[in-house]
Amino acid sequence: MQHTATISRMKAAGAPPRLSGFAQWADRHFKWLLVAPAVLLILALSVYPLLFSLVVSFINYDFQVPGHAFVGLKNFERVVFDPVARWSLLLTAWLSGISVAIEFVLGLLVALTMVRNFPGRGVIMSILIVPLFISPVIVGQAWTLLLQRPFGPTNYILTQLLGQEVTIGWMTESPWLYASLIIADVWQWTPFMFVILLAGLTAVPPNLYEAAELDGVNAWQAFWAITLPHLAPMMLLALTFRLLDAIRMFDTIFIMTGGGPGTRTYTASYYLYTVGFTQFHLSQATAGSWLFLIFTALVVMLLVRRLLKTEPV
């Protein structure tokens, strides 16, 4: 009966329109049509450039040397035996490690402070996360204005505070130039750590703390026994995300030190930029990018593996 009813309703609606050949084909391959645009986009914007860059790293693709001859591993060799490249890789690891460590500690302290409700908390939180929304180039420029002699006020303020003349070259003298870069990075990215860790802290069940309080546990013990284990996955997540970003440090260096003095503030990104876009040795820069990608991938693999292990089953 039901079949008959349905058929009569369809008859009443009139015969369905006759499908063209294309419409029939589209009907049959509907699922492929749906994913095709995304696949094409990925092929065009990710896979093709990636494959092309792989080709470029084995040929001559230098704007100053005509032709695209196959050069084997020469481009990789140039990067591996370039002392500037090796230094930039070391500095990248060192700068990103220290910056992220400081950001983590500060972010955690701020998150622990802000997890409780108090008057003005919303306003303070809004102010705290403002640096996250500022372009790194602007951050670099702002810190340059603060630190650059003779116009920046930093040395003047320090002189007033310390009672003796301070003449630090914040962007030209070791170790101050590294401190400047770390300060700028920490200022911008500590809020990122803070936001993620605060989210983690608010997810810790409050009844655990109440039970601990009844058991006479002090604040320090509660932190070690309750907060830290619950927060660990978020901590690792925050560290992973931030570390992946920090190893690409470029903008602040470009603005604040220009890679100098000499090549002392060349990070891997700055090195690749200089080789590719100041010297126009694109194939060498591409080969260096692949090497850098391999190093990065190793770090990512370790961190992600660790991250997955912490996930509850």
Added chain:
Amino acid sequence: MNDHDKRDFQAGLEAEVDAFMRGETTRRTFITRFGQMTGMLAASGPILGMMTDWALAQQKLELADAASPLGQAQAAAMKASMEGPADGSAFRAAEAAKAHSGVTLNMTYEAGLQALDPRNFSGPMWEQLTGMKSNVVELSNPDQYSKAVAEHIAGSGAYDVLDISPAWTPSLADGGVIAPLDDYIAKYMNPADLEDYHPLYKALPTYKGKIWGFFDDGDIFALYYRKDIFEDPKMVEAYQAKFNAKLAPPKTWEEYAQIAQFITDQMAPNVYGAGHFRKAGSPGNQFDFLQQYRANGGKLFGDDMKAGLVSDAGVKTLQNMIAANAASIPGNNELDAVSLWAAFLTGKVAMIYSWPPSGRMAANYSQSATAINFIPQSQIAGKVGYAVVPGNPEHATGYNKALSADSANPEAAYLFMQWACSPPVSLARCMLPYALRDPYRISHFKSELYGALFPSAKEYLSNLNNSANVGLLDPIMPGAQDYFLSIDRMCTAVWAGADPKASLETAAAEWNETTDRLGVDSQKAFYTEFLKLPGATADNTVEKLGMAVTL
């Protein structure tokens, strides 16, 4: 099919039929609409592009007050383009270009102030004269090279007119990125207008016997100093007592460091003897080293094309520069060109050497344009003297206008270039307060209108001309960027405490590697060509070749 399956099938069928009858979206309507949307997206790109072109092309011609020197120069440029003289390059270009009315020229310009000239003045004026539109593509300085090459490789024909550094001419010419102009010049240009170029600049676009562009920006370094300090009787007396010499603009680099130290000792912290743009990546280091090194007798390359940096001249140059740094304003090694201008304009520094806009800013002329209001108002207007840099000043890069070999409208593009660089039009462009184009034609240096721009403008022009007479050119050869980068790294490492000799050795090793990479024989051929140019070395300046221009 069991009962359960039948019920499911029936329910699904009913749901589909109901949806169909309610007119809801089906696969076919989805595909149709998706196709329409994709089509619209595809079409929106060109439509947006056309709208952008239209918006940019509609910029109004900005003219200065007709009674002002700039206004008069602009009116003269317009008149020369519309009424002649009939054999003038501006008139002939404008007349011939009318046949190309409606064509849009894509031209690269350095982003920022440089691009304001074609946006606000020369582009709209050219459109008014010929009906040709202009699309200004703003690029950073390195991109003006790399994008031009990349577009050439892609064969896109994206650009018609290229603004390039003269140092790039050999690479771009040999790479087929730019086209020679000789045939067009023979057809359209008044030869006298080529002779109007200062001899230092005239040969810059010439390579392998052909002309690959028009020189368009006289970037010669000059010394700008505080006359009020140098003429202060107390300072003059103290200097005489200490050094048994008259306090005057320095003639040697040792004297320069000595005077800078003397002023610092006498006047700091109110005023310091000197300031330099020494920040890594700001091009001050490379230009300063090259001018002092060659003035000290240093050779860039030996006969075997090995770097000549590790020499007595190299060590002496770095030591002189260190002495000057020590006598300079605190933070000297952190300054870029703009910060140095700020220090000079606010009266904190007694001597600087830099590009020609320094003089226009010091007189407060440039700051009359709102576009350049990030530069502080000059507190030293009327107190600034001009002198030639000790030894030989560097012609620090400059610009050539070149014709893209891939241009779809090469003749139209050429005609714009000829018109923009013609004597009356280029004068008006160099006089724009916001533009960074600096005088380069003999007629510019002699111009009464330019001389009336600010009270000391005639002295300023005279000093620029005299500087060009003894000026040195940046090396014009492939790999110039690499050589420059090595110098910058070397200098900034030395400023941070590295040993000068060891740093020279590092830089020399980098130079040799660059030369090897590009081919020793090929580089030698380029270098030999470069050495033929007036101003290639301190021994063959325009003056020493007997071609000096006297005003």
